[in-house]
Amino acid sequence: MPNYLYKRSDGRSQNWYVRLTAPTEIHPLLEPAQHEIRQSTGTPDRQKAKAVAARLEAEYRQRWEALRATQRDAPGHASLQSVGLTASLITQICGARLGSWSLTDDFERIEQDGLDDESLQHIEGFCALTDATMRSILAQGRRSSHWDPVVKSILEWGEDLGYDIEPTDPLFPQLVRGFAAAERQAHAIIRLRNGGETPAFPLQEEAKPRLSEMKAAYTTHKEGKVGRKTFTTNLSIWQRFVDFSGDVPLDSVTSGLVYRFLDDRLHTDQQPWSANYALGRAKNTLKEFFGLARTLSLMTVPNPVLALEIQPALSAEQAEARKRPRYPFAxxxxxxxxxxxxxxxxxxxxxxxxxxxxxxxxxxxxxxxxxxxxxxxxxxxxxxxxxxxxxxxxxxxxxxxxxxxxxxxxxxxxxxxxxxxxxxxxxxxxxxxxxxxxxxxxxxxxxxxxxxxxxxxxxxxxxxxxxxxxxxxxxxxxxxxxxxxxxxxxxxxxxxxxxxxxxxxxxxxxxxxxxxxxxxxxxxxxxxxxxxxxxxxxxxxxxxxxxxxxxxxxxxxxxxxxxxxxxxxxxxxxxxxxxDPKLLRKNQSPLRKARAASKRTANGTRKEA
Missing domain, CATH: 1.10.443 (hpI Integrase; Chain A)
Structure with missing residues (x-):
């Protein structure tokens, strides 16, 4: 939700204005004119304007959050996926930002009634302020006075895209720089359009299938065809990989990432895996998931598990300590x-x-x-x-x-x-x-x-x-x-x-x-x-x-x-x-049998589907 104070470039008002953009995911619930809010703070004093802007933002945030909650509770709504940033994902996030500005600008100029002089002046002022803000980010990094507001905008933009991004991610500074560059580029194009030129926005990189999408694909492929324990264990292994890697595109996964995951599971302090489990069951499960992704054309790069030329290892002492032997009774x-x-x-x-x-x-x-x-x-x-x-x-x-x-x-x-x-x-x-x-x-x-x-x-x-x-x-x-x-x-x-x-x-x-x-x-x-x-x-x-x-x-x-x-x-x-007769009666009760029959029927339906 970008929230910037700006002044009109035509000088017709000395008051500060605030521009707020509603989250993309709730646009279908709003009238087109409500996708973006431009409103005067009613004061030329910057400190007072900040206070007014904060109140306005809080009011709109409350309304928008209520709508987002409605969306989250709707059937089929996907929850946020925790992600680890990669160069590919940063490019995708920033490309989506450019694409969003392209849609917004085309909508205002072409699909709506167009822009009057006052609207153009508002946009000019906003573009000038955005350019200055993003230049400050690119020049000063964390020392910029605009760092925190821009970080807030990035996190909210990530949520709009379905990503839960952590500011502590090692690549987060690169995301901030990429986001700032995308904002500058977008508003430079908008200013040229304000002058009657017709530059095009760069084509947005097509969103690629992510790791989380494989859970549904694997369920369709495997549920009911293997034992329940095998099925749920394999899903659990995959979810651990998603949690470790972040919900990144399938095509961005390398053999190095697979190696680091297996190595982490061998050496983690919390419930580490044995070498047999990590390099046997878990590795084969990952290979199967990636193989299924390639078969379904969700992944175009080679199976990263097959590209592992070496495997992580434990010392002999560690391997022995991890074993879970089963002993005969003496x-x-x-x-x-x-x-x-x-x-x-x-x-x-x-x-x-x-x-x-x-x-x-x-x-x-x-x-x-x-x-x-x-x-x-x-x-x-x-x-x-x-x-x-x-x-x-x-x-x-x-x-x-x-x-x-x-x-x-x-x-x-x-x-x-x-x-x-x-x-x-x-x-x-x-x-x-x-x-x-x-x-x-x-x-x-x-x-x-x-x-x-x-x-x-x-x-x-x-x-x-x-x-x-x-x-x-x-x-x-x-x-x-x-x-x-x-x-x-x-x-x-x-x-x-x-x-x-x-x-x-x-x-x-x-x-x-x-x-x-x-x-x-x-x-x-x-x-x-x-x-x-x-x-x-x-x-x-x-x-x-x-x-x-x-x-x-x-x-x-x-x-x-x-x-x-x-x-x-x-x-x-x-x-x-x-x-005990009580146990027999409990097992033979009509209600218990009806529940069991219902559950069995439901399981059978899922298998047939």
Whole structure:
């Protein structure tokens, strides 16, 4: 909002005048004559004129800000984007300023009724004052008495363009000089036009797509086609890059900027990334975003990630400190767990879902101990996932919920295709009463239902996730209450099983090629297993894997002789209900089901769109 005091050049009045320009974004809400305000302060005294001008500015600013608030609240209005200045962006901002003056001048001279003598005199006076002000900026820099008002005008002009510019930006002085030069050039052209000449304003540099525009493009391209966690994590990585770089044009991004971003994330004091994450996941995400931008013709320069000839690095000590290892449980830790409050049905240490769902507390860790299931795999189990073939109790890890109580609720998720499998239930789980437990679930429900009702996602959640309550409660229990510390959690069972399978093969012979990967749902073996297992090549990609009935003789070798397991389930309950009826009623309430169905329908609509 430029606000300059000036005097008429024809000398017809000694009073000072003020000229105010409304923000461009609210021009559609104003009459054309209100886009620019020229008003006398009514005094020839400059100090008094400043006071009058400040009051007038405050009045108009209040009106205009109310209109801007209306614009901001309107659907689809984009919020300001924090930007880091670049030479290209400075050129764009200053070019837009010249373009704005061109439109304003053409409108007043051509599209309106033209300019009378008094209007010309007003403009002449304003042009002369603007020229003097901008010369002062260019000659004196920060020492100019006009520095602060011009900075204020630049920041407001940036807001009109949708940029949140920080005066502390290292390139801000260059923006001020570019803005001052553009103002001088614009008003020199206007003065020539006042004299009857017809100079043209320079052509404005075309606005180029910015980094922030890729969020919507990526959402259209990827949402619903990858897991929710993958999708949101990739968007988060991109937003971090935008925050670091500023919302600059896509074409201005260089490999140097990408390098500085990755280096910053490796060495920042606040939650630094590991080398694997920064140079793996994050780098690949940036490459994908820029590749999509080029494919959609939003970017014309080469993909800057591909131009990285070297990568930032951590010292060996830093790299080791950044690792987030997952450790297997030791025998002593397993005994501690099974003797802890987690396996005391009446323990007051647990509240909410974990107090109401004793079945989850009992069975989830045991299933993971003998099967190496991932946390989401075990908490998503339904009664229809358990079957009997040729007298063998089988467990199927799958996504299908057709015909179950959960068919209208949140979808199940799996890590990848090789995760889907059918395996025999370990004999030790059968001994503890797993088959009878599943039968009780079937007796309660006419169709397939969750084995662990506490795992049913809250339909009001922004991102419904199966088993969140169990996952968080178990993590807190082993890391904090039991004092196992970082690196231990449900995933520790998975490493425990894989270590046990390796030990079994060392002592009792190697299993058939690929069987251990099939059993644990891992397409590729861990590095520690590669020299031991006979890899199956590509045959894992064909057919449905091993006949689970024939797998029993191998998995029954997975035993924990030195671990004291809990009592069989029915005995362990000691008369307590496996699942609190209140929890069952909550999951089966019509309102909860309606919300879940509505959310699922909405998700499906977004995917189809």
């Amino acid at each position: 025998t002593a830790q397993l005994n501690t767990l099974f003797a802890s409050d987690w396996y005391v049905p009446t323990s007051p240490s647990f509240t909410g879902n974990m107090r109401q769902d004793l079945a989850a507390r009992y069975w989830a860790p045991l299933i993971c101990l003998f099967h190496g299931l991932r946390v989401r795999e075990v908490v998503q189990l339904h009664s229809h996932d358990i079957s009997v073939v040729e007298g063998v109790l089988l467990m199927t890890i799958q996504l299908d919920l057709t015909g179950t109580e959960s068919s209208e609720g949140a979808e199940r998720t799996l890590k990848n295709a090789s995760t889907q499998r059918t395996v025999p239930v370990h004999p030790e789980l059968i001994r503890l009463g797993f088959a009878e437990f599943v039968d009780t679930v079937r007796q309660r429900h006419a169709v397939g239902a969750p084995l662990f009702p506490s795992a049913v996602p809250n339909p009001d959640s922004k991102n419904p996730l199966w088993g969140r309550a169990y996952e968080q409660a178990f993590l807190r229990h082993v890391r904090q209450r039991l004092g196992f510390g970082p690196g231990f959690g449900n995933h520790s069972f998975r490493h425990t099983v894989e270590d046990k399978i390796r030990d079994v093969q060392l002592l009792q012979g190697v299993w058939p090629a690929g069987l251990s990967q099939f059993y644990t749902g891992r397409k590729l073996p861990r590095d520690s297993d590669k020299l031991l297992l006979r890899l199956q090549g590509s045959e894992i990609d064909y057919g449905k894997g091993y006949n689970p009935v024939n797998v029993v003789k191998y998995i029954q070798r997975i035993t924990y002789e030195q671990v004291t397991l809990p009592l069989p389930f029915t005995t362990w309950l000691a008369g307590q209900a496996a699942v």
